[in-house]
Amino acid sequence: MFNVFDAILGMFSNDLAIDLGTANTLVSMKGKGIVVSEPSVVAVKTGPAGQRKVLAVGVDAKEMLGRTPGSIVAIRPIKDGVIADFDHTEEMLRYFIRKVHNRKNLVRPRIIICVLKGIKK
Amino acid sequence: MAAAIGAGLPITEASGNMIVDIGGGTTEVAVISLAGIVYAQSVRVGGDKMDEAIVQYMKRKYNMLIGERTAETVKIGIGNVYKVDDEVQTMDIKGRDLVSGTPKTMEITSTEIREAMTEPVNAIVEAVRISLEQTPPELAADIVDRGIVLAGGGAHLKNIDVLLSEETGLPVVIAEDPLSCVVLGSGMVLDQLDLLKQVAIST
Numbered sequence: 001m002f003n004v005f006d007a008i009l010g011m012f013s014n015d016l017a018i019d020l021g022t023a024n025t026l027v028s029m030k031g032k033g034i035v036v037s038e039p040s041v042v043a044v045k046t047g048p049a050g051q052r053k054v055l056a057v058g059v060d061a062k063e064m065l066g067r068t069p070g071s072i073v074a075i076r077p078i079k080d081g082v083i084a085d086f087d088h089t090e091e092m093l094r095y096f097i098r099k100v101h102n103r104k105n106l107v108r109p110r111i112i113i114c115v116l117k118g119i120k121k
Numbered sequence: 122m123a124a125a126i127g128a129g130l131p132i133t134e135a136s137g138n139m140i141v142d143i144g145g146g147t148t149e150v151a152v153i154s155l156a157g158i159v160y161a162q163s164v165r166v167g168g169d170k171m172d173e174a175i176v177q178y179m180k181r182k183y184n185m186l187i188g189e190r191t192a193e194t195v196k197i198g199i200g201n202v203y204k205v206d207d208e209v210q211t212m213d214i215k216g217r218d219l220v221s222g223t224p225k226t227m228e229i230t231s232t233e234i235r236e237a238m239t240e241p242v243n244a245i246v247e248a249v250r251i252s253l254e255q256t257p258p259e260l261a262a263d264i265v266d267r268g269i270v271l272a273g274g275g276a277h278l279k280n281i282d283v284l285l286s287e288e289t290g291l292p293v294v295i296a297e298d299p300l301s302c303v304v305l306g307s308g309m310v311l312d313q314l315d316l317l318k319q320v321a322i323s324t
Binding site (some may be wrong): 015017018019021022024026027028029030033034037040062065066078079080081082110112113114118 | 122123125145146147163165168169188189226260274300301303304305306307308310311313317
């Protein structure tokens with residue numbers, strides 16, 4: 001029963017495949033090929049009251065690596081093939097998915113993501 | 122696994138395929154047959170370790186501090202892991218002199234970069250060698266015929282295929298568009314959901 005529902009939704013959803021890599025993140029969409037290919041870097045600005053704002057993701061954030069003042073951190077949230085910083089990884093994935101997925105569709109995208117063989121965390 | 126599908130290997134057939142995915146943080150070596158992983162090994166050596174090695178090398182040899190971004194640019198620009206001919210490339214790199222504390226520019230050759238990257242590159246070669254030792258004989262025989270397929274950004278490293286082929290005595294091919302192999306492979310299973318059922322890992 002549930003599978004039938006899934007199958008119908010599947011007809012409308014944009015299927016995404018994501019390669020969440022240490023250096024680069026790639027997203028491909030069914031029928032469209034690769035839609036995102038950017039470095040896995042996020043730049044976050046911390047405000048005076050501690051509020052955090054994502055400044056840049058991907059290529060723009062990579063430009064900032066090693067060139068940031070105290071209030072901004074540009075980081076690579078994935079280290080040695082594992083997610084080292086969940087919050088920033090989440091922000092980055094959110095950005096990439098928003099970038100390619102049309103929210104007006106009202107259908108959640110079906111996403112496939114690869115993991116490392118031998119991952120134990 | 123995804124890289125193997127993306128590289129176009131016949132993974133569902135009863136024959137051995139060896140794929141080496143050199144990524145940013147890790148290098149994965151896998152032997153695949155009948156849509157399953159026969160042997161897989163992952164070492165924490167990848168592009169980042171090579172950049173780091175270049176930074177360390179510059180610090181040790183020239184007392185010069187360079188950023189990891191610069192190191193990466195150098196690696197992509199003139200990085201060469203195996204000496205084929207006498208051609209030497211040079212590149213200007215900028216950084217800070219640790220003795221005087223001032224920024225400066227220096228010329229560096231591809232030979233020096235090769236020397237700097239020896240350790241991480243050898244770790245990759247070693248991982249491939251260990252995987253080959255662990256492969257069951259029938260599959261090993263298939264790999265002799267088909268060779269090793271390289272994927273991941275590290276496959277762009279100049280002459281990495283020549284080096285691996287020299288070290289293992291096997292044919293080594295670089296996948297078409299190595300960087301995109303994993304995502305293309307994942308995308309391909311979206312189109313073939315029955316294949317996904319075969320290769321998916323339950324959590």
